[in-house]
Amino acid sequence: MNIMTKSMLLMTLLMFPYSIYTSGYPIPKQTENDFNPIFKDVIPSLKQKTLIPPALPTYISQEEKKPIYARLGQVTPSYYEIEIAFDKECNWSTACHYGFVSGKKTLSNKYSRGKQVELAKGIIGYFIEGPCEASCSDSTIRWKQNGYVYSIGIKGGNIKHLTKAAISAIEGK
Numbered sequence: 001m002n003i004m005t006k007s008m009l010l011m012t013l014l015m016f017p018y019s020i021y022t023s024g025y026p027i028p029k030q031t032e033n034d035f036n037p038i039f040k041d042v043i044p045s046l047k048q049k050t051l052i053p054p055a056l057p058t059y060i061s062q063e064e065k066k067p068i069y070a071r072l073g074q075v076t077p078s079y080y081e082i083e084i085a086f087d088k089e090c091n092w093s094t095a096c097h098y099g100f101v102s103g104k105k106t107l108s109n110k111y112s113r114g115k116q117v118e119l120a121k122g123i124i125g126y127f128i129e130g131p132c133e134a135s136c137s138d139s140t141i142r143w144k145q146n147g148y149v150y151s152i153g154i155k156g157g158n159i160k161h162l163t164k165a166a167i168s169a170i171e172g173k
Contacts, residue, residue: 036060038070042082049075052103055150059168060084060099061161068098078105084154094135099154101169106149117163119143120170127159141166 039056046054062068069088073081081102083092090096114126123143130137136156143150143166152165 038068038084039082042070042072045072046075046080046082049077050080050103051077052080052105052148053146054080055103055145055148055169055172056082056101057152057165057169058172059165061154061157061165073100079103097155099138099152099157101153102151103148106144106147114140114142115159117141117159117166119163120167123170125163125166127162129159130156132156143170145170 036056036058038060043054043056060068066086068084068086069090071083071085071088071090073083073092075081079102081100083090083097084099084101085093085096086098087093087096114128117125117127119125123145125141125143127141128139130139130153138153138155139157139159139162140151140153141159141162150166150169152162152169154162154165
């Protein structure tokens with residue numbers, strides 16, 4: 001076997017597990033113009049570090065009229081998280097944290113915790129309201145698509161705004 005054949009065989013074997021997780025509802029090929037502009041600086045690094053197709057919302061509710069920023073959190077080939085904050089260097093601090101988006105590979109067909117919400121393309125999401133006491137925790141919406149679980153969380157977010165954000169991520173516009 002020549003070196004070219006070995007290389008092609010190796011590449012096929014490495015990509016096979018990835019192809020298993022990309023069946024089902026198609027995840028749109030999003031370009032940088034399909035994302036909310038706050039993600040512009042993190043997209044190149046995100047795409048280099050993970051195999052998870054990003055599902056980033058174009059819509060993000062903003063109750064406060066302060067600028068928001070995206071900062072890459074933990075990223076592996078099978079997981080990513082991006083913090084949304086009022087400060088570029090927030091690092092999940094309660095004072096400046098606004099929310100997050102994440103995606104991870106999953107083999108489980110079970111994911112049904114929370115209030116069921118109809119999203120786009122026949123996909124069902126699950127909303128969990130974050131508690132608000134002295135300060136609010138992230139309310140989240142999660143959905144499963146093509147073997148991945150995607151989540152969007154907004155501090156004190158409501159079901160209407162999180163549903164709209166999830167739909168914008170699913171539709172890629």
